[in-house]
Amino acid sequence: MSHPQVLFARRRPGQTVSLETYLQEGGYQALGGAVGKQAPAALRKLVLDSGLRGRGGAGFPTGQKWSFFPADAPGPKYLVCNCDEMEPGTYKDRELLVADPHALVEGMALAAYALGVTHGYVFVRYDYEDVFRALERAVAEAHGAGFLGERILGTDFGFELHVHGSAGRYILGEETSLLNGLEGVRPNPRLRPPFPAQRGLFGRPTTVQNVETLCNVPHIALHGAEWFKGLALTPGEAGTKLFGLSGHLNRTECFELPMGVPLREVVEVHGGGVRQGRRFKACLPGGASTPYLTAAHLDVPMDFGNLDRAGSRLGTAGVTVFDERTCMVAATLNLLTFFARESCGWCTPCRDGLPYVCYLLERFERGQAGREELALLKAQPAFINQSFCALAQGAMGPLEGLLRHFEQELLDHVTRGGCPFGGA
Ligand SMILES: Cc1cc2nc3c(=O)[nH]c(=O)nc-3n(C[C@H](O)[C@H](O)[C@H](O)COP(=O)(O)O)c2cc1C
Incomplete structure (x- = not known):
């Protein structure tokens, strides 16, 4: 089943779109049509x-976020693109940037024009050397062609773009920690308010x-606006979405699909079904911080509103599928071990709470847990x-999904005195 391609329209396997190809295929037309011709407020x-809603x-x-931004205030203002992408199961931004880096350069230049910003940063995950190289080249090409730098396209608008490598921890994806990281200080989250729109970098x-958010702007x-809304299959939603598939599927690739595509189509058509003909048991629909969905949810449309109503979240749309042989207690322990390791230690609920959840889940896996541990596990999310920031709240996503849909599996660990799937 094929769907309209917008963000991936220029993508060719194993290639990075050069400036020449980008221009041939309509690139920088949006910037040319806006800068000096359209008022920033109109954009x-x-x-x-x-x-458009944030894809991070x-x-x-x-648009609402931009409406809070003091675009007309004098003095330096910054636009930062978050390409930290360290959430397990999420790799869509890498796919997009390695394929089409000029899309981000153009999206950032347009956003900078709309917001009255003269300096921007792309904050790139430590391990993404391919992204770093593709972006540095695209920035140099755009500079040389007059799409970045001073007096862009002969107008008064100037915008400089810098590519900056992350230090390689998950907390750096949280936007205020990221700003601390860019400033070169300890990357713990900042207290809000003041929000970055008032007091940021x-x-x-x-x-x-x-x-992905910024790459939608040129289109x-x-x-x-009406065209963009019309791309979605479900009312009240807008645009396409990049779905990064992983886990027990036959095809674990990244696909651009309309917002609102049913989960069943994602799994059975694009993912090629569950590996080795096994049954679908569960999935994380939007990256490691989203509550599990089960086979009962296969007809849920994958969009912001419908996934909220189904008790989960669209998140980053990194869809990780688990087959019938997966122990969901062990899967959750694996995810929580990541979050506990990545806690920056700034606040007690995260620093001490996440290792405690791991300790409890380990007791289930080893057959050392009883009903008291189940009660203790259930008490953790409220604490x-x-x-302080959303890292630990995100970590509660899979735990809450486990407690909601797989309580019987936890109890089976108690009654059998260990993992019924042969784990631990
Ligand atoms: C622990 C943590 C990690 C995050 N990692 C990312 C990330 O890698 N990329 C991203 O865009 N947003 C990430 N976010 C969300 C950002 O804080 C922020 O909401 C986002 O960059 C805003 O962009 P958007 O509105 O375009 O989605 C993370 C949030 C948390 C709490």
Whole structure:
């Protein structure tokens, strides 16, 4: 089943789109049509009307975020693109940037124009050397062709873009920790308010946006808000979505599909079904911080509203599938071990709460847990959800999914005195 390709329209296997190809295929037309011709406020309104929501995990409406930004205030202001992408099961931004890095350069230049920003940073995951190289080359090419730098396309608008490597910890994806990381200080999260739009990088107004979010902006500028909304299959949603598939599927690749595509189509058609003809047991629909869905959810449309109503979240749309032989207690322990390791230690619920959840889950796996441990496990989310930033709250996603859908599996570990799947 094929669907309209927007973000992946220029993608060719094993290739990175050069400036020449990007221009041949309509690239930088959106920038040329906006800079000096369209008022920045009109571009902000267009993004608001398009219904674009952040693709980095939280799904905050981008136009609304831009409406809080003091675009007309004097002095330095910053645009930061978040390409930290360390969430297990999420790799869509890498796929996009290695294929088409100029899409981000153009998206950032347009966003900078809309927001009155003159300096931008792309904050790239430590391990993403291919992304780093592709972006550095694209920035140099765009600079040489007059799409970046001073007096872009002969106008008064100037925008400099810097590519910056992350130090390689998950917390750096959290936007205020990222700003600390960019400033070269300890990357713990910052207290909000003040929000980055008021006091962000170097104390100046800053907007942080995800790679995929920004790459949508040139398409919205070229084709309009109604066109963008029309790409979604479900009412009230907008655009396409990059789905990064992983786990027990026959095809673990990244696909661009319409917002609202049913989970069943993602799994059975694009993912080629569950490996070795086994049954689908569960999935993380939106990266490691989202509650599990089960086979009962296969007809749920994959969009922000429907996944919220199904008790999970669209998150980053990194879909990790688990087959019938998976022990969901062990899978959750594996995820929680990652979150516990990546806690920055700044607040008690995260620093002490996550290792305690791992300890409890390990007791189930080893057959050392009784009903008291189940009660203790159930009590953890209320405490841990009080964490300073969303890292630990995200870690509660799979735990809450486990408790909601697989309580019987926890009890089976108690009655059998260990893992019924032969783990631990
Ligand atoms: C622990 C943690 C890690 C995160 N990692 C990322 C990331 O790698 N990329 C990203 O875009 N957003 C990440 N986020 C969300 C960002 O804080 C922020 O909401 C996002 O970059 C805003 O962009 P958007 O509105 O375009 O989605 C993370 C959040 C948390 C709490």
